[in-house]
Amino acid sequence: MKEFKGKVAVITGSASGMGRAVAERLAKEGMKVVLADVEQKALDKAEAEMKALGYTVLAVRTDVSKPEALQALAQKTLDAFGAVHLVHNNAGVAAGNATWDTTLADWKWCLGVNLWGPVLGIWTFLPIMLKQDTECHMLCTSSMGGLMSTPFIGPPYCVSKFGVVAICETLSHELKLMGAKIGVSVLCPGYVNTRIVNPERNRPADMQNDPNWEEKVKAQKYVQTLRTMGTEGCKAGMDPQEVAEKVLNAVKEDKFYIFTHPEWMMAAQSRNDEILQERNPTSMMSDMLVGGQ
């Protein structure tokens, strides 16, 4: 997609973090922007601030793990703006610890948002784009965690992010075979200065963990080390606006893989080497957390 002015973008998880930055960047290019987020207060704030800057904005509270919520988002988008040209399935959370310290509620919540979000976003918006038959772009947020398996941070996260890479790769193949005018990209960042390490504020009531169990898990050294690592990593991470700039360029140039942190690619390469040489998996994370034990 080369022209943005007057076109319509839908971004999930856009009340804060990378989604918010991408929304503002696209609005600056002259796009009409639909903000979708589960967090009502943050969404209201983002809407007000963007309107104050003179952008054309529609805000729709959306739980991306629910098919009916995505369908309603699409309907409201079409009602307000009559078309959709760019969808960024971006909403994401992190949940869980080592596999044995991860509950089914952690799995359900994290896969619901991170994996089902993009599945449902594509299921909802792709038919609309195909029918429109105009230049469009489908974009999903994965992570460097979608290219390298990172133990102890909670398996739902990498499972969801690998899954997102798989959907995007498949979709890209298929749309090319069909000769469709829809570009596809998958965004795989390393640490970005967002609130991903503190997603619990948005965990639904029916997916809460037992607080006593949670206390016990949190008291473990590996969990504390990881939490500190994640918090500091994000604090020192890339500015979301810088990510947004890279996203915009990738859409313009129809680049499929958007890697924002080249210094992380070495770690992804070491997983690749292990697969091709059939060596059993290793990672720096295990060494850091339980080295020498």
Place this chain on the structure above:
Amino acid sequence: MKKFKGKVAVITGASGGIGRALAERCAQESMKVVLSDIDKKALAKTAKDLKAAGASVLAVTTDVSKPEDMEALAKKTIDKFGAVHLLCNATGVHTLTPIAESTLADWQWVIGVNLNGAIYGISAFLPIMMKQDTECHIVNVTSVLGGLYALPYNGPYNVSQYGLITFSEMLYQELTAMYPKIKVSVICPDYADTGILESERNRPAELKNAPAKAKRGEADPNFEKIKGIIEATLRAETPPEQLADMVFEAIKAEKFYNFPHPTSKVIIADRLARVMEPRNPENLLKMMGMVS
């Protein structure tokens, strides 16, 4: 794990394909075998055949996409045999449909069985293995085409298999660091007659698609051609018994990655190189030399 005699194996998807071959091999090794499958009739037949061959067998009808079914399977295993040493997640279902035409039911069914099935299986059995503190092994059956390379028209399947491989990799690393008596392996066959193309027979009524208005893939001129290639590949003749032998070698050698078809390495290498460069995913027909 080097010795198998008298130990307890649980196999999901045990009444057909690689699951059945694994069950037979376990019985040959004089293991006690828990057979689990959603297909009650096929399961009863497998149980009968194995018993006739002298095996100690428990058969449990299970929908692996239901956490309560996997919990019940674990409980019945312990009630009957008192322990568990080998868990093989060998269920797999598949749809051949463009993403643009995949229904919500397609996504729910394939991800529910292939990915959630393994998650629920591991959630149910891992705590038992950890408590036992004996040598154990978890085997996840996945594939190269789907797990390490995203073929077109396999959207839900690819998602489930990319997910299953990374989950296995994380689980292996976590256990190696903290519970090293429990090992993990994946086996990634592609050219094998596993019956996966007939998986529609086991799709639950609530996830069946309404009769389609148009034939699937009609919007895509390449669909039938590629579908044919994929189907032929999946029907190629690697006997499941050969795969079961490979799994047992992997368990003995504590080998994580197992690729029965060395040619599939070319495909993996191409995809991984493409990611690292990075270069956009290729038009598959072009890659296969079918169009210029």
